[in-house]
Amino acid sequence: MTSVLLITFAATLIYISIANRLLTYINILAFQGLLLFGVSFVELNEINIVNLVFILLETIVFKTFAVPLFLNYVIKKNRITRDAEPYLPNFFSLVIVTLIIVATFLISTSIDDPRLNKVYFVVALSALFTGLYLIMTRKKLITHVMGFLVIENGVFILSLAVGAEMPMLVNTGILLDLFVSVLLLGIFVNKIGDVLQTADVDQLQNLKD
């Protein structure tokens, strides 16, 4: 069951690499939150109830509803254009993200650890590198935030793979999620529109040598 969910997750990574509209990105992120809810529900239901509620709240409430709605609000408020504006054509993105998945798959074959579920490992690392790729090849700041959220989802999967034996770490990871994304988005939504006095948010390119 978890394998199906995780493989679907990997498929969303390919989809996000070729999506054109910001709205599609947001929908994919919400869907990923839903998938993560499924995975953590199947995987962690023997852990104590507080931990469980914590994780479920985080995936459903935070990743599926709060963050996508918030992103939507940011886009509306700052009147950001709908296009994702990649630097590379979508075909290359498709090839590169596929290569990322294949590469992590190859890496995982070299591991001989019976305790680690390799599907988790492959999907987590793919999400991590896809997120980095999105950050590097997209022009808008809001897509950088989305890339970061994809990375966070990858970290979430990785911590689930380890988490069965380490609840403390899982909780720290959740702390990271809440803390950083709220802060990043908070700065984004409140300040950039106000300070720059313009709808165009692609202007943060003045500090350089």
Add this chain to the structure above:
Amino acid sequence: MFAFYLSGTVLISALLFVNQRRRANYLLVAAFAVLQWVLIAHGFMHRGETELYGFFKTDALALLMLTTLGIVAVPAFYHSYVYFNDSEESPRKRGIFFMSMVILLAAVSGAYLSNHIAVTWVFVELTTLAASGLIYYHRDAAALEGTWKYVFVCSISITFVFIGILFLSIALQQVGYADLSFPALVQQAATLDVFWLRLSFIFIFTGFSAKMGLVPMYTAGIDAKDKAPSPAGALLSSVLMNMGFVGMFRFYQVIAGTAIQEWAGNVIFIAAGLSIFVAAVYMLKVQNIKRMLAYSSIEHMGLVMLGVAAGGVGYYAAVLHLILHAFAKSSMFFQMGQVFRIYRSKYISDTGNYFSYHLPGAAALLLAFFCVTAMPPSGLFVSEFLIFRSLFEGHHLLLLIAVLVLLTLIIWAFGKSLFRLLFTPPQHFDAAKAGRVSGYESLSQFFLLGLVIYLGFNPPALMVELIQDAVKNVPN
């Protein structure tokens, strides 16, 4: 004691946020400075003890770095006071500035003292948040850009560290352990699977490089130090970079006991060498003095890591270099605040003839230049010399030659800009508009630079013993 310190910090920072009267702010900040020194004194009296469920330990490395922090923090507070006296800023901004500074110092202290890799992680995360409050001080577009970049790059880096910790915990579970405290890790190191350790090292190293200012992630710190007010910039380029080193070095001690030490050393050599290269390239073209200082910090961190990777006497030299660099670089940043108040510009082309406008400051700046570039009266000369010796003894001759060439370029570029500021008459500057700066404000810089010279050539026995204790876990 550390619990008391943390709760005191929380209380002081909350009061700073709520109470925005000038005098109350200064009293609170003074109270924090006292608290910080009480923590340091307590640490020396209870050396090697663990606190708060074993999560914190006052070991030698932590004590050295804490003392450095304590010494830099006092002038940083003083120069912030001067800064706010000079500019008519809103009480709210001042309150938030001091609050961020107090939280930053406390978080850095926590990361120094941490005895557990996940606890280090939490405090490093906290420093990002606190530092963003300092960088965003001016509330304009440039500050926003600097803050955004800093927060974004640091968030990604801290996520990398977390991934590294996850890999590490996979390796630990294989041998049936779940304890992520540093002593336990060092003890278990030899039994851990090298595949997971390698992955873990790559991620943790990359992650901490953002805080320390090394090649993959150094960019964030440059904008941050440029945009933050100079007393904050001084902290960012001294104690915060030291924190990156502490995190990295504690993990390196784990790696040092395994089969991949040589591989890890090579990774560090590459990152450190590239850092010095990048610093040299940018210092040749940078026009903004604060950015130049920031790149110079990158160069010094590269040197420190070269010492660590070379091993032998390099470990000792690395820690010494780190401490002395913190004093030298922070004094330079403090002095930059005064330069800015005279010329109202950070660009070299707008400045000149500093000697005629502010003699004590110019003398301090000249001395700081000699200290930072590691010319003989400077203690950094000693540590840099020891680092070169360790490279020589480790048979890294080509690297040593390349580094020496790059350092020559850096000294030339640095000197060209700084001598222009000090001696050449300014081009577009109306002398009547020059700001007034009291000579006494340079006293703290002379004190810090005096320490750089004194500690380098005549290190107290306690300091030598502490440094040797701090590096005892790494094989020679």
